[in-house]
Amino acid sequence: MRVYEIKPAVRTERPARIAIWGPSYSGKTHSALRLARGLVGPHGKIGFIDTENRRALDYAGIVGGKFEHIDLQPPFTPENYLGAFQAFENAGGYNCIIIDSASHVWEGEGGVLDQAESSTEKGLSKWKRPKTDHKRMMNIILRSPMHVIFLLRAKSGIKQKSGGTPYDSGLEPVTDNRNNIIYEMTVSILLGHDHKPMFQDKPDCWCNSNIPKIKAPQEILHAIKPGEFLSEATGEAIRQWAAGVQRDVGDEAKRVAARGTEAFRGWWKTITQTDRASLQSHIPELSAISKAADEKAAQEQLEQEAPQAQPEQELPFQPSGQPDVVQTEQPVATSTPAPEVTAAPTPTPEPKKEESGMTADEFRKLCREHDWTWEHSDDARAFRAGKANHARLDAMAKGNAEFIQIMKEESERAMPKVQPTAKRISPDENPF
Numbered sequence: 553m554r555v556y557e558i559k560p561a562v563r564t565e566r567p568a569r570i571a572i573w574g575p576s577y578s579g580k581t582h583s584a585l586r587l588a589r590g591l592v593g594p595h596g597k598i599g600f601i602d603t604e605n606r607r608a609l610d611y612a613g614i615v616g617g618k619f620e621h622i623d624l625q626p627p628f629t630p631e632n633y634l635g636a637f638q639a640f641e642n643a644g645g646y647n648c649i650i651i652d653s654a655s656h657v658w659e660g661e662g663g664v665l666d667q668a669e670s671s672t673e674k675g676l677s678k679w680k681r682p683k684t685d686h687k688r689m690m691n692i693i694l695r696s697p698m699h700v701i702f703l704l705r706a707k708s709g710i711k712q713k714s715g716g717t718p719y720d721s722g723l724e725p726v727t728d729n730r731n732n733i734i735y736e737m738t739v740s741i742l743l744g745h746d747h748k749p750m751f752q753d754k755p756d757c758w759c760n761s762n763i764p765k766i767k768a769p770q771e772i773l774h775a776i777k778p779g780e781f782l783s784e785a786t787g788e789a790i791r792q793w794a795a796g797v798q799r800d801v802g803d804e805a806k807r808v809a810a811r812g813t814e815a816f817r818g819w820w821k822t823i824t825q826t827d828r829a830s831l832q833s834h835i836p837e838l839s840a841i842s843k844a845a846d847e848k849a850a851q852e853q854l855e856q857e858a859p860q861a862q863p864e865q866e867l868p869f870q871p872s873g874q875p876d877v878v879q880t881e882q883p884v885a886t887s888t889p890a891p892e893v894t895a896a897p898t899p900t901p902e903p904k905k906e907e908s909g910m911t912a913d914e915f916r917k918l919c920r921e922h923d924w925t926w927e928h929s930d931d932a933r934a935f936r937a938g939k940a941n942h943a944r945l946d947a948m949a950k951g952n953a954e955f956i957q958i959m960k961e962e963s964e965r966a967m968p969k970v971q972p973t974a975k976r977i978s979p980d981e982n983p984f
Contacts, residue, residue, distance in 0.1 A: 590787020627662020
């Protein structure tokens with residue numbers, strides 16, 4: 553049974569979620585770099601995911617101090633966005649990630665709209681997989697312990713009343729159809745053509761009345777001023793508000809552990825020795841949470857890689873209106889006596905195959921090819937590959953006593969090669 557902890561409600565430190573949106577050439581990238589520097593301070597680390605053909609590099613060393621860069625090229629799938637984000641997260645030490653542009657995952661090459669258009673599914677079913685992937689991507693990013701700044705393109709919406717002519721309904725962010733991302737943000741800011749926050753509509757640039765131009769807690773609004781550019785001071789004001797009154801490092805550790813072992817290791821590098829000491833009694837619980845998250849992620853990966861079931865072929869329609877019937881040719885009886893049949897030699901029985909279509913010998917061969925020492929690997933790629941392959945073997949052996957026994961035998965055969973006293977990472981650097 554799940555245990556629910558009841559605690560007094562206290563404002564605690566939490567990372568900021570910021571959306572900066574606007575039309576082309578409204579200064580989104582420049583503003584984001586200055587804002588990020590204020591968020592993380594003069595020595596904080598900024599990661600930049602760039603889908604705009606490396607446009608961010610134009611500002612390297614000029615705006616916002618130093619930052620690290622990932623050039624993300626098409627296809628702009630939620631999976632690729634998430635992979636780039638987790639590359640920064642797992643590396644550890646980053647305080648803020650800028651995603652420019654977060655619109656490509658929706659309407660860019662290989663994005664949600666592209667995937668729905670190319671789907672063989674009919675009707676609304678074609679949206680199910682891409683929208684589910686997009687939702688999962690957003691949920692994982694929004695739970696990150698780092699500050700995140702989303703840069704969104706804007707375009708004019710087109711509406712039409714019943715029987716009327718289409719009309720321009722004003723600027724809307726290029727994102728999911730319901731603009732949910734705006735309401736998930738701590739702060740959301742629309743920039744105008746003058747590169748400044750747009751508090752009021754203008755004759756040549758106006759916003760959809762259903763979408764807030766500026767959204768922020770009351771305590772932050774004083775730092776977002778009409779007629780002034782976003783700056784490091786704006787980011788500093790947001791950082792002070794997000795810092796809260798009290799930091800709950802235990803709760804933060806659980807939230808990070810729920811993202812998996814690699815994410816936890818990256819976060820562990822960023823906290824102080826005092827925080828590490830305070831978490832020592834929670835290490836078994838945090839390890840279990842991380843392991844469960846790893847297993848869930850591996851299972852989801854297997855499900856994504858599994859071939860999709862092909863729809864059954866429909867029988868030809870019968871124009872007579874009668875139920876469709878498949879006609880089969882019936883043998884015609886004759887008076888010709890059956891020819892004499894000689895007994896064929898008894899065939900050699902094939903090895904027994906399980907429901908998976910694999911014999912025990914074939915499964916054993918897979919087990920022998922598996923690197924059972926993956927948990928002790930210093931190579932991150934080998935660690936991830938070994939973990940995923942182990943999960944695949946577990947799934948194949950599930951409910952099969954013989955396969956389970958083979959896995960046990962092969963793991964025992966391989967594991968003596970690992971020194972039981974060797975530790976890949978000291979407990980002080982990484983508890984797992």
